[in-house]
Amino acid sequence: MKSKILKLMISIAIFSLLITACGAPATEAPVVAPATEAPAVATEAPAATEAPAEAPILIGASLPLTGDFSDPGTAADKGYKLWADVVNKSGGLLGRQVELVIYDNASNPDTAVADYERLITEDKVDLVVGPFSSKLVIPTSEVAAKYGYAFPEPAGGAEHVFDRGLTNIFFAQPAPSSEQSIPFAEFILSLPEDSRPKTFAVITGDDPFSISVVESTEKLLVEGGMTMVLKEVYPADTKDFSSLAAKVADLDPDLIVGGTQFEDSVGQIKAYQQAGYQPRGAMFTTGPSLPKEFDEALGIATEGIFAPISWFEESTIETNPEFVQAYHAMYGADPIAEDSANSFTVGQIVQQAVENIQSLDNALLIEEMHKATFTTVVGPLSFDEVGRPKGSFMVLQWQGGKIVIVGPDFAKQADAIWPKPNW
Amino acid sequence: MTIPSFHLFVQTLILGVLVGGVYALMASGLTLIFGVMRVINVAHGAFLILGAYLTYELFQNFQIDPIASILITMPVFFVVGWILQRYMLSRIANPEKTSVLVTFSLALVMEGLMGIIFQTTARSVTPSYTSEALMIATYRFPVTRLIGFGVALLIILLLYLILQYTNLGRAIRATTQDARAAQLMGINTSMISAFTFALGVSTAAAGGSLLSIIYSFNPSSQADWIGRTLSIIVLGGMGSIPGALIAALILGVMEQMTAIVITLYWSPIVFYFFLFFTLIIRPQGLMGEIIREKG
Numbered sequence: 001m002k003s004k005i006l007k008l009m010i011s012i013a014i015f016s017l018l019i020t021a022c023g024a025p026a027t028e029a030p031v032v033a034p035a036t037e038a039p040a041v042a043t044e045a046p047a048a049t050e051a052p053a054e055a056p057i058l059i060g061a062s063l064p065l066t067g068d069f070s071d072p073g074t075a076a077d078k079g080y081k082l083w084a085d086v087v088n089k090s091g092g093l094l095g096r097q098v099e100l101v102i103y104d105n106a107s108n109p110d111t112a113v114a115d116y117e118r119l120i121t122e123d124k125v126d127l128v129v130g131p132f133s134s135k136l137v138i139p140t141s142e143v144a145a146k147y148g149y150a151f152p153e154p155a156g157g158a159e160h161v162f163d164r165g166l167t168n169i170f171f172a173q174p175a176p177s178s179e180q181s182i183p184f185a186e187f188i189l190s191l192p193e194d195s196r197p198k199t200f201a202v203i204t205g206d207d208p209f210s211i212s213v214v215e216s217t218e219k220l221l222v223e224g225g226m227t228m229v230l231k232e233v234y235p236a237d238t239k240d241f242s243s244l245a246a247k248v249a250d251l252d253p254d255l256i257v258g259g260t261q262f263e264d265s266v267g268q269i270k271a272y273q274q275a276g277y278q279p280r281g282a283m284f285t286t287g288p289s290l291p292k293e294f295d296e297a298l299g300i301a302t303e304g305i306f307a308p309i310s311w312f313e314e315s316t317i318e319t320n321p322e323f324v325q326a327y328h329a330m331y332g333a334d335p336i337a338e339d340s341a342n343s344f345t346v347g348q349i350v351q352q353a354v355e356n357i358q359s360l361d362n363a364l365l366i367e368e369m370h371k372a373t374f375t376t377v378v379g380p381l382s383f384d385e386v387g388r389p390k391g392s393f394m395v396l397q398w399q400g401g402k403i404v405i406v407g408p409d410f411a412k413q414a415d416a417i418w419p420k421p422n423w
Numbered sequence: 424m425t426i427p428s429f430h431l432f433v434q435t436l437i438l439g440v441l442v443g444g445v446y447a448l449m450a451s452g453l454t455l456i457f458g459v460m461r462v463i464n465v466a467h468g469a470f471l472i473l474g475a476y477l478t479y480e481l482f483q484n485f486q487i488d489p490i491a492s493i494l495i496t497m498p499v500f501f502v503v504g505w506i507l508q509r510y511m512l513s514r515i516a517n518p519e520k521t522s523v524l525v526t527f528s529l530a531l532v533m534e535g536l537m538g539i540i541f542q543t544t545a546r547s548v549t550p551s552y553t554s555e556a557l558m559i560a561t562y563r564f565p566v567t568r569l570i571g572f573g574v575a576l577l578i579i580l581l582l583y584l585i586l587q588y589t590n591l592g593r594a595i596r597a598t599t600q601d602a603r604a605a606q607l608m609g610i611n612t613s614m615i616s617a618f619t620f621a622l623g624v625s626t627a628a629a630g631g632s633l634l635s636i637i638y639s640f641n642p643s644s645q646a647d648w649i650g651r652t653l654s655i656i657v658l659g660g661m662g663s664i665p666g667a668l669i670a671a672l673i674l675g676v677m678e679q680m681t682a683i684v685i686t687l688y689w690s691p692i693v694f695y696f697f698l699f700f701t702l703i704i705r706p707q708g709l710m711g712e713i714i715r716e717k718g
Contacts (some may be wrong), residue, residue, distance in 0.1 A: 066542055066543035066544055067543050067544070067641075068545070070542075070543070070544045071544075106543055232686060232687070233686070233688075234686070234687045234688070235687060235688055238687055239638040239639050239640075239644075240442070240637075240638060240678075242438050242442075242565065242568070242679070243435055243438055243439075243678075243679040243680075243682035243683050243687075244682060244687065246431060246434045246435055246438060246683070247425075247427075247431065247682075247683050250427070250428060250430065250431040250434070263545050263639060267639065270553060270554055273554035273555075273556075274554060274555070274556045274563065274565035274567075275556070275563060275565075276556060276558075276563050297549075301554065
């Protein structure tokens with residue numbers, strides 16, 4: 001009987017394979033591996049042209065290549081790989097090639113923690129770099145701290161990242177989450193009296209990053225004289241936004257402030273469309289910052305939507321044009337996601353810190369990262385004693401199917417559209 | 424806690440009823456299989472998700488409308504269900520006791536395979552009418568949910584008609600009531616079991632298609648859906664299709680109402696409280712019959 005069951009299992013497997021022969025897009029990352037298996041993503045092989053005398057420098061990371069954060073996670077993966085490629089082509093780091101060891105944590109904090117344990121204790125990587133988003137950065141940074149590793153990270157800026165007394169974290173964006181929406185709030189409050197929104201609602205997923213951004217936005221808007229008519233925190237895995245949207249539509253606030261990763265920004269907007277809710281302005285934390293995926297999911301409904309952003313493709317800041325060029329050479333013409341730039345920034349920080357001190361000693365690197373100012377694609381970066389960056393974010397708006405920077409003045413590409421057209 | 428306005432109350436009721444209809448279809452196959460075979464098909468949630476992926480692939484690759492694709496996915500799942508019952512479940516000794524374990528392992532295998540094949544990125548099927556809604560008076564009926572509700576009721580009605588008015592249906596009901604007596608009357612109960620299981624699994628194909636246009640899903644969503652459909656059939660009474668329909672509507676409305684009045688976090692909590700209290704008062708569920716152990 002056993003063999004029959006086995007046969008059956010196999011036939012089910014074949015069946016499932018058959019029906020999907022047309023299959024998943026080939027461009028996607030290879031399959032999720034349970035934490036016990038080999039790295040889900042192939043390691044970056046050293047360039048074949050030269051045989052380095054010394055072993056490559058191993059740099060480890062665990063990224064959400066699948067699951068809730070898979071879109072931004074995959075973008076971060078591209079940034080890391082591009083950085084390793086650029087470094088290796090220019091002779092490596094301290095004369096050695098760089099090799100990335102990247103695991104897929106399926107957006108699961110427990111898996112991410114196990115991955116960093118393994119990277120440090122089993123794979124014995126020389127350096128580690130962070131995962132995507134605060135939810136994963138908070139637990140994993142403690143693993144790195146336990147082993148004395150520096151933890152530069154591309155996307156974990158929530159207040160809780162910085163308030164645990166850790167000194168090994170370096171958040172590679174221009175400002176922590178709590179300050180990211182300042183330019184947006186300033187824009188809203190600077191609108192002339194007669195067109196300025198009076199009411200707003202905050203609808204956020206239960207995620208440390210999202211909550212951190214929307215709550216600081218809320219504070220600024222309330223201080224600026226606006227009234228918050230509704231605040232809802234929904235479970236991070238919520239799929240059905242219809243009742244929430246009905247509730248929002250019923251109150252009809254002028255402005256909607258969404259605390260979202262990618263999936264839920266799309267879920268919220270579709271539910272608002274169905275509920276017939278047409279705000280005069282809309283801001284979402286992550287989602288609108290993904291230039292390709294957001295457009296594919298929503299089409300013309302994206303018009304006029306705002307988001308805070310750390311970086312934009314046309315920026316002429318030192319090293320950015322080279323990054324943009326190298327990105328397109330490696331990945332094709334699709335627009336670049338902010339998250340790719342952020343992980344590339346992490347690479348730049350690692351590279352400059354290592355070269356400054358000519359060492360891979362993590363204790364010395366931590367010291368150097370606190371002291372130095374780094375030249376990165378998001379501008380010059382330096383950090384305070386707990387790793388908060390000391391710079392400013394920007395505001396993006398979707399205009400004509402593209403991301404445009406509408407403020408602050410130092411980066412402005414176009415005037416903002418206000419109020420936004422119907423979605 | 425917010426007391427909704429009358430308009431919001433009615434709007435939420437509409438949303439709850441619409442989604443309840445879809446839940447009913449998803450649960451109907453599960454309760455049918457239990458009624459006839461006393462087998463709890465824990466893989467039902469995995470079949471729903473597989474149905475959703477099949478719909479997704481047909482839509483992405485061949486632009487087949489997700490509703491039209493039910494005509495393809497249902498027969499395919501019927502065959503799969505038939506084979507599964509004939510070559511796996513029917514060979515298990517003491518199916519009433521062990522089928523939960525076997526179908527649970529089947530669910531895990533299916534989830535793993537779907538993870539390998541489709542990745543774990545959340546998907547949803549987005550035909551052109553996704554964002555549209557029908558206005559009646561000042562109330563909005565989202566088109567996807569309206570279609571989902573209509574299709575679900577239609578399939579449940581067909582199921583009901585088959586059970587009530589065909590010889591096959593009579594044979595199924597006879598088997599439900601007393602398999603041995605049915606066998607003595609000349610009913611081929613093993614064929615009836617295979618047919619019922621196949622029918623139950625094929626409703627999961629339709630349920631999956633509807634799921635794919637209303638929700639986003641990934642392979643691990645199966646656990647969420649088996650939880651939801653199992654609670655529906657427990658509340659409705661194991662084996663009763665009308666019971667499943669009523670319970671599904673209750674769940675749908677309760678979920679949406681709780682989200683409005685309290686928050687989304689409370690939706691499952693409130694429903695499960697209701698389920699526990701119902702079972703304390705009526706252990707057999709709303710429409711269920713007390714199952715006597717046959718000697």
